[in-house]
Amino acid sequence: MLKIAVYGKGGIGKSTVVSNVSAALARQGKTVMQIGCDPKSDSTRTLTGGKPIKTVLDLMREHKDSLSLDDMVVQSKSGVFCVEAGGPIPGTGCAGRGIITAFEQLESLHALEVYKPDVVFYDVLGDVVCGGFALPIRQGYAQKVCIVTSGEMMSLYAANNIAYAVKNFAKHKYAALGGLILNAKGIADERALVEKAAAEMETKVIFELPRSPMVQEAEAAGMTVAEYAPQSDMGILFSELAEKLTEAPHE
Amino acid sequence: MNSLCFCSAAFGSWGIVRLGTLVPECKMLFVCPYSCGRHNSIGAIQHGYKDRVSYLFIDEKDVALGTMYDDIPKTVHTLVSSEPKPKVVLIYFSCVLYMSGFDWDAIIEEISQEYPEIQFRACMMNPVASETSDPPVPAMIRTLCSLWNKDAGSAKTVNLLGPYSKLSPECELYTVLQACGAQDLLHFTNAQTYDDYALMGSSMLNLVIRPEGLLAAKAWSDTMNYCFLPVSYNLAEVSGQYETIFEALGAKTDLAPYYDAVTTAIEKARAMIGDLPIAVCSSATCRPFGLAKALVEYGFTVSDVFSDGCAFYDAEAKTWLAERGGVAFHEIHDPSLVEQVGHIGTAQIAIGFMAGYYSGAPHVVNLMLDEGHFGFYGIIHLMEMLRDAAATQSSLEACIERYGLII
Numbered sequence: 059m060l061k062i063a064v065y066g067k068g069g070i071g072k073s074t075v076v077s078n079v080s081a082a083l084a085r086q087g088k089t090v091m092q093i094g095c096d097p098k099s100d101s102t103r104t105l106t107g108g109k110p111i112k113t114v115l116d117l118m119r120e121h122k123d124s125l126s127l128d129d130m131v132v133q134s135k136s137g138v139f140c141v142e143a144g145g146p147i148p149g150t151g152c153a154g155r156g157i158i159t160a161f162e163q164l165e166s167l168h169a170l171e172v173y174k175p176d177v178v179f180y181d182v183l184g185d186v187v188c189g190g191f192a193l194p195i196r197q198g199y200a201q202k203v204c205i206v207t208s209g210e211m212m213s214l215y216a217a218n219n220i221a222y223a224v225k226n227f228a229k230h231k232y233a234a235l236g237g238l239i240l241n242a243k244g245i246a247d248e249r250a251l252v253e254k255a256a257a258e259m260e261t262k263v264i265f266e267l268p269r270s271p272m273v274q275e276a277e278a279a280g281m282t283v284a285e286y287a288p289q290s291d292m293g294i295l296f297s298e299l300a301e302k303l304t305e306a307p308h309e
Numbered sequence: 310m311n312s313l314c315f316c317s318a319a320f321g322s323w324g325i326v327r328l329g330t331l332v333p334e335c336k337m338l339f340v341c342p343y344s345c346g347r348h349n350s351i352g353a354i355q356h357g358y359k360d361r362v363s364y365l366f367i368d369e370k371d372v373a374l375g376t377m378y379d380d381i382p383k384t385v386h387t388l389v390s391s392e393p394k395p396k397v398v399l400i401y402f403s404c405v406l407y408m409s410g411f412d413w414d415a416i417i418e419e420i421s422q423e424y425p426e427i428q429f430r431a432c433m434m435n436p437v438a439s440e441t442s443d444p445p446v447p448a449m450i451r452t453l454c455s456l457w458n459k460d461a462g463s464a465k466t467v468n469l470l471g472p473y474s475k476l477s478p479e480c481e482l483y484t485v486l487q488a489c490g491a492q493d494l495l496h497f498t499n500a501q502t503y504d505d506y507a508l509m510g511s512s513m514l515n516l517v518i519r520p521e522g523l524l525a526a527k528a529w530s531d532t533m534n535y536c537f538l539p540v541s542y543n544l545a546e547v548s549g550q551y552e553t554i555f556e557a558l559g560a561k562t563d564l565a566p567y568y569d570a571v572t573t574a575i576e577k578a579r580a581m582i583g584d585l586p587i588a589v590c591s592s593a594t595c596r597p598f599g600l601a602k603a604l605v606e607y608g609f610t611v612s613d614v615f616s617d618g619c620a621f622y623d624a625e626a627k628t629w630l631a632e633r634g635g636v637a638f639h640e641i642h643d644p645s646l647v648e649q650v651g652h653i654g655t656a657q658i659a660i661g662f663m664a665g666y667y668s669g670a671p672h673v674v675n676l677m678l679d680e681g682h683f684g685f686y687g688i689i690h691l692m693e694m695l696r697d698a699a700a701t702q703s704s705l706e707a708c709i710e711r712y713g714l715i716i
């Protein structure tokens with residue numbers, strides 16, 4: 059089972075990238091599970107026709123004692139098993155702790171043993187790298203961490219922070235840094251800027267996605283590009299990225 | 310529990326800290342704020358294990374900055390270099406670390422690599438997890454059992470899991486097991502050295518007689534069978550439990566010789582106590598409703614049951630009592646009890662501190678957590694305890710203090 063955590067600044071395109079890659083892999087016949095780890099809980103929305111699904115924490119709030127895996131894991135039309143960790147009631151609680159609690163809940167119901175996915179994606183908000191949001195990097199979770207970034211300073215800062223967490227915990231056998239995914243914003247010299255930042259983080263840019271109106275067009279239709287227009291330029295890029303992310307070598 | 314609650318003075322018992330002392334040649338390190346340290350160091354003095362505990366105090370800053378990741382390995386170094394050298398180090402993490410997503414597994418792995426000759430384990434001081442499927446005490450016992458040696462071969466011994474002390478030497482279980490080919494009944498407290506302790510991993514059966522030992526038995530169930538037989542004071546149930554043990558061991562012995570002594574003990578107690586109303590509670594036994602039902606069946610008068618919920622294996626007895634009527638049930642966290650502490654119900658004899666505290670009964674049986682009890686002996690000894698209690702006026706306060714319930 060290949061487990062990949064995708065981090066990055068809020069709004070940078072993590073969920074877009076992950077959902078498209080998930081859908082592309084599902085098209086190839088892979089069993090994929092995508093777990094949204096962002097209190098915004100919108101990781102899987104384009105997979106589920108634009109409709110939000112119930113989050114693990116919502117379900118825990120609603121029925122404390124009788125939780126079933128079927129309520130938490132929703133299969134998208136494209137076949138992807140979608141999960142949203144969710145968050146505390148906005149303005150209360152602790153979002154990081156919320157991720158831990160949601161993961162514990164999934165584990166206690168043996169989610170991975172039941173659905174046996176070939177690939178698991180953790181789509182994680184990367185602005186805050188606390189004990190909770192770092193959970194997917196830990197031993198037993200993702201083997202590999204990829205960071206989505208553009209050439210903008212803010213997203214490179216966030217990327218650097220995540221890279222630091224991964225490196226800092228390398229001695230604890232945490233996930234390894236799998237590289238940066240450049241989701242371009244169309245700023246001058248963007249590729250070079252991100253390459254330079256990658257070198258400073260001792261990693262590489264493994265893929266580049268251009269900004270494309272096709273993403274919004276598919277989104278408006280309540281779909282991923284991988285489903286809406288798989289043969290479009292963007293559709294082809296997403297399936298190449300899917301290949302790249304799941305190819306050997308990985309532990 | 311989602312409303313105002315009441316906590317009685319008789320509520321405490323063995324916590325996860327005192328449990329750690331059951332492992333020979335082990336030192337305990339607490340990573341916690343001062344106040345938790347104060348609490349458990351007083352406990353350690355009261356129970357006589359102050360020399361085995363050390364502290365790494367943390368404050369809000371440390372939690373915010375995550376400095377424990379560096380401080381713990383340094384502290385462990387000091388601890389393991391000081392005499393006597395431990396074979397096991399239990400590191401207790403307080404709930405602030407538990408809540409903040411601290412990665413204790415990573416720390417344990419790091420220091421285990423540094424000191425391969427020492428066993429390190431993370432222990433959670435996380436009472437916030439009490440209502441989960443992984444409550445602190447059963448989880449702690451599972452951790453203690455994880456220190457058993459998996460590769461110690463196989464011995465014809467049986468482990469006793471659940472109670473914190475061993476069974477009374479007078480309990481027939483020893484003889485019965487021997488007659489069934491088992492060499493010995495092992496309990497944490499038998500072991501003088503860590504190596505002895507680790508040998509419990511070679512036993513052929515885990516006999517779980519209180520629910521606290523269940524998680525541990527389940528964790529071992531791949532390589533060691535277990536029977537869950539919560540201590541019962543009901544004669545028919547006790548016989549049934551022995552049948553289960555016979556099945557697990559594939560051997561049996563005649564139980565007939567034990568019955569007479571039980572009947573005699575019951576008759577003697579009943580003759581002395583007559584219709585004096587009795588209260589039962591969940592601090593005395595893991596099956597308060599079962600005990601109440603057994604007493605009623607033996608001809609005693611039971612007036613009250615004080616309990617903290619009702620375990621699945623006790624539910625049938627509760628229904629039986631409810632249908633029959635005549636026994637009042639009290640949920641111990643009910644805040645309306647506050648006003649009437651010492652005057653609840655009509656009992657003259659209380660079995661357990663909790664029942665004594667709430668009822669104010671002048672006679673208290675100082676049974677705690679079914680200590681020393683199992684099988685026919687459990688019934689016989691309880692009957693003796695009832696007679697002793699009836700013969701003396703007891704000071705509940707002294708009992709509670711002697712047991713070290715309040716820290």
Ligand SMILES: Nc1ncnc2c1ncn2[C@@H]1O[C@H](COP(=O)(O)OP(=O)(O)O)[C@@H](O)[C@H]1O
Nearest residue numbers: 067068069070071072073074268269270273274
């Ligand atoms: N390559 C792209 N081209 C065009 N729009 C994009 C691209 N990547 C992301 N977006 C848009 O950016 C917005 C935020 O993306 P999202 O994946 O939700 O970010 P995140 O999950 O990182 O918070 C989305 O509305 C999406 O349509």
Ligand SMILES: [Mg+2]
Nearest residue numbers: 073096100101
């Ligand atoms: Mg997102």
